[in-house]
Amino acid sequence: MAKSIKDILKKNLGTKVNGSLWLESADGRFLGPGPIELLERIAETGSISAAAKEMKMSYKKAWELINNLNAHLATPAVIPQAGGEKGGGSVLTPEAMELISYHRELRKSFTAFLENESKKLTL
Amino acid sequence: MAKSIKDILKKNLGTKVNGSLWLESADGRFLGPGPIELLERIAETGSISAAAKEMKMSYKKAWELINNLNAHLATPAVIPQAGGEKGGGSVLTPEAMELISYHRELRKSFTAFLENESKKLTL
DNA sequence: TATCGTTATATATTTGAAAATATAACGATT
DNA sequence: AATCGTTATATTTTCAAATATATAACGATA
Numbered sequence: 001m002a003k004s005i006k007d008i009l010k011k012n013l014g015t016k017v018n019g020s021l022w023l024e025s026a027d028g029r030f031l032g033p034g035p036i037e038l039l040e041r042i043a044e045t046g047s048i049s050a051a052a053k054e055m056k057m058s059y060k061k062a063w064e065l066i067n068n069l070n071a072h073l074a075t076p077a078v079i080p081q082a083g084g085e086k087g088g089g090s091v092l093t094p095e096a097m098e099l100i101s102y103h104r105e106l107r108k109s110f111t112a113f114l115e116n117e118s119k120k121l122t123l
Numbered sequence: 124m125a126k127s128i129k130d131i132l133k134k135n136l137g138t139k140v141n142g143s144l145w146l147e148s149a150d151g152r153f154l155g156p157g158p159i160e161l162l163e164r165i166a167e168t169g170s171i172s173a174a175a176k177e178m179k180m181s182y183k184k185a186w187e188l189i190n191n192l193n194a195h196l197a198t199p200a201v202i203p204q205a206g207g208e209k210g211g212g213s214v215l216t217p218e219a220m221e222l223i224s225y226h227r228e229l230r231k232s233f234t235a236f237l238e239n240e241s242k243k244l245t246l
Numbered sequence: 247t248a249t250c251g252t253t254a255t256a257t258a259t260t261t262g263a264a265a266a267t268a269t270a271a272c273g274a275t276t
Numbered sequence: 277a278a279t280c281g282t283t284a285t286a287t288t289t290t291c292a293a294a295t296a297t298a299t300a301a302c303g304a305t306a
Contacts, residue, residue: 005225008218010197013148017229020143023244025136049252058295063254074133080253083302087251095131102128106140106240113236117229121146172282181265186284203283206272210281 006121017117021110023072030072035065036103039096042066042078046089066090129244140240144233146195153195158188159226162219165189165201169212189213 041051164174175185
């Protein structure tokens, strides 16, 4: 029988299939792993700047991710308020929560796909 | 009924799920889309440098990709020869051909996965 | 109205990856 | 031995992306 992929790879390296997913439209990507974690931390902290700091991301980049995300949604995921008690903050809309849970499901089936493909490399 | 992902996205942007796949082991990635196209062009041209030029990739990067790929295989995918008629060249082993066809299959099932997930965004 | 920390935005700086450049070894052919 | 274009490798340069820095607007509270 001809050599198959598993015969070709070095056997002691634990080779796996891995990958990355995102949502995109004509004007670019807008929902990779980064923005989702950012949403989760905004939910915890109540502010974009605090969430960014936790992730060691610059505020500017965090703001751009959120702004870009909102631009792709029928209803924004994050409602910002500049000024007010404690200087302001940001709250997530129900749509943001749905995005997070959608991403969890998507991630789950992608993981299943990757594990299934990885099995073929060893089994 | 609660809002689902398709209600949340802007409807006129043709949003899709897209992604990227690669093989990796403990010491890093070694088979994304780039290296496969490179292999195909080395097969056509008989040289790494000509293949790199076709892809507008620097020779150095092409060489690193190939070298890194070989390092992960039980048997090298590319056999280089420096010197000789026409200065030398590189030939692919049967293992390289198998890698190419493996990648085609992998890509096919990934595309099916992505299309299936993308359908959920509109349907 | 003074204060606070946030959002929002522009500009400058850093940094890291890719490309460009340079050089040497290689080996069949003449 | 001279030539050729390739492989192999080190060094320099370029460029884009990320970060850092600076500044202003915001608005509830005291």
